[in-house]
Amino acid sequence: MHPEVKKIRSILEDVSFTSGSFKIKRERCLLYYRRSSEDSVARVINLAHPTGTELHSLAEACIPAPFGRNSEEVLDDNYRKALKLDTFLFATTLDLHMTEILDQIRVDLVEGHLSTENRIRPELYKLNIYGEGSFFKPHKDTPRSENMFGSLVIVFPTSHQGGGLALRSHGKEWIFDVSSLLANSTAEVPRIAYAAFYSDVEHEVLPVTSGSRVTLTYNLYREHDTHTQGTFIDTGNHITTSELKQSIAKLIADPSFLPRGGKLGFGLRHQYPLKANGGKFEVADVLDLLKGSDASLYGACDSLSLPVDVRISYMPKGDEKRRYLTDSEFYHFTLYDESLSLWMRQEGVESVKEQEDWHDSRIHNSTRIFWVTPRTELSRVTTPFAYYGNEPDLGFLYGDICLVVDLIREGSSGEESEEEEVAESSSESEGLY
Ligand SMILES: O=C(O)CCC(=O)C(=O)O
Ligand SMILES: [Fe+2]
Numbered sequence: 407m408h409p410e411v412k413k414i415r416s417i418l419e420d421v422s423f424t425s426g427s428f429k430i431k432r433e434r435c436l437l438y439y440r441r442s443s444e445d446s447v448a449r450v451i452n453l454a455h456p457t458g459t460e461l462h463s464l465a466e467a468c469i470p471a472p473f474g475r476n477s478e479e480v481l482d483d484n485y486r487k488a489l490k491l492d493t494f495l496f497a498t499t500l501d502l503h504m505t506e507i508l509d510q511i512r513v514d515l516v517e518g519h520l521s522t523e524n525r526i527r528p529e530l531y532k533l534n535i536y537g538e539g540s541f542f543k544p545h546k547d548t549p550r551s552e553n554m555f556g557s558l559v560i561v562f563p564t565s566h567q568g569g570g571l572a573l574r575s576h577g578k579e580w581i582f583d584v585s586s587l588l589a590n591s592t593a594e595v596p597r598i599a600y601a602a603f604y605s606d607v608e609h610e611v612l613p614v615t616s617g618s619r620v621t622l623t624y625n626l627y628r629e630h631d632t633h634t635q636g637t638f639i640d641t642g643n644h645i646t647t648s649e650l651k652q653s654i655a656k657l658i659a660d661p662s663f664l665p666r667g668g669k670l671g672f673g674l675r676h677q678y679p680l681k682a683n684g685g686k687f688e689v690a691d692v693l694d695l696l697k698g699s700d701a702s703l704y705g706a707c708d709s710l711s712l713p714v715d716v717r718i719s720y721m722p723k724g725d726e727k728r729r730y731l732t733d734s735e736f737y738h739f740t741l742y743d744e745s746l747s748l749w750m751r752q753e754g755v756e757s758v759k760e761q762e763d764w765h766d767s768r769i770h771n772s773t774r775i776f777w778v779t780p781r782t783e784l785s786r787v788t789t790p791f792a793y794y795g796n797e798p799d800l801g802f803l804y805g806d807i808c809l810v811v812d813l814i815r816e817g818s819s820g821e822e823s824e825e826e827e828v829a830e831s832s833s834e835s836e837g838l839y
Pocket of ligand 2: 545609
């Protein structure tokens with residue numbers, strides 16, 4: 407593998423969550439709550455150092471917490487055993503905007519180069535109590551709109567054991583071990599812990615073995631700032647962007663890399679809640695939603711003035727050997743011909759030359775693509791198309807959103823010799839997928 411490709415891949419092995427703990431003033435841990443909307447008197451509890459009786463009466467105001475299964479709210483204590491209080495029943499003196507949490511999230515999770523055009527809006531979602539024996543089995547949080555990018559959990563220092571939060575993404579696992587992070591919290595100098603993660607990260611609350619784990623959860627939205635001018639702020643991720651920029655620049659400056667030119671493909675590493683299955687969307691809108699390493703990658707290409715296209719790489723069902731790169735205009739389509747390939751050719755859809763494609767005389771418009779980072783199914787879209795074979799049927803195309811950069815080499819005719827194709831395409835580990 408080309409050393410710069412190796413480097414780019416390792417830079418993009420990114421973290422999908424951020425966590426920490428910090429000291430907080432006691433008066434910022436107050437919670438006012440009532441038992442029902444008819445209640446006209448609120449109680450108060452200080453979550454920095456509550457007594458058992460106070461916690462018990464807070465728990466009495468709560469009800470069992472459901473979870474989402476498909477589009478339904480379900481109560482099932484084999485899957486989630488916890489209590490909840492809805493936001494209309496409580497108020498907290500904790501003001502997130504006065505803590506370092508949102509800044510940390512901006513640095514770690516939001517953007518490669520953070521422009522002030524984007525703001526994070528935390529929306530308080532629930533108060534939860536995980537008492538002894540409580541847990542929440544692995545799940546992903548439901549994105550509530552296209553600009554929701556993640557979730558935030560705040561854990562108060564109420565004494566408890568167990569209740570770690572396990573986060574899993576890209577085959578790795580992290581444990582956010584709250585009870586040890588909060589071990590040195592005292593009534594005089596309380597601490598709170600937090601973890602924020604992307605919506606596509608699977609997570610699980612491990613069983614609480616004693617005590618009560620009290621949390622506030624927030625949905626995190628990215629909002630457009632219409633007030634300030636877009637200047638760039640330096641963040642930790644900026645380092646990633648500049649390292650990537652250097653590696654990509656070296657890669658394309660190396661004449662032995664794709665000597666006849668072609669396309670550089672970058673698979674995305676995060677999910678984006680596009681209205682993909684049925685709704686209309688412009689694929690290019692993804693650019694406004696990019697997060698973490700995907701944003702760094704785009705930022706690096708953009709700062710090298712490389713034209714970046716957002717494309718969908720399709721692998722037609724039952725036609726696995728062939729792949730097509732399409733742009734956003736292609737999204738709504740109906741297929742009236744018996745042959746998908748023929749239709750694609752007529753529409754001028756670009757086919758990517760991979761594996762056996764070059765033997766297929768039906769495909770005229772082929773291009774070689776080098777996957778610098780492999781395609782992933784994380785940003786998969788499913789497109790139905792009307793298919794007329796022996797009988798009318800509905801077919802599906804499965805496509806993965808990716809970023810594509812044209813690499814034009816001087817003196818390249820655009821035609822590759824067959825030998826070269828065979829050599830390149832037989833080496834999957836080299837990045838040609
Ligand atoms: O309490 C936690 O650490 C996570 C809770 C959670 O996953 C949820 O409320 O969806
Ligand atoms: Fe969750």
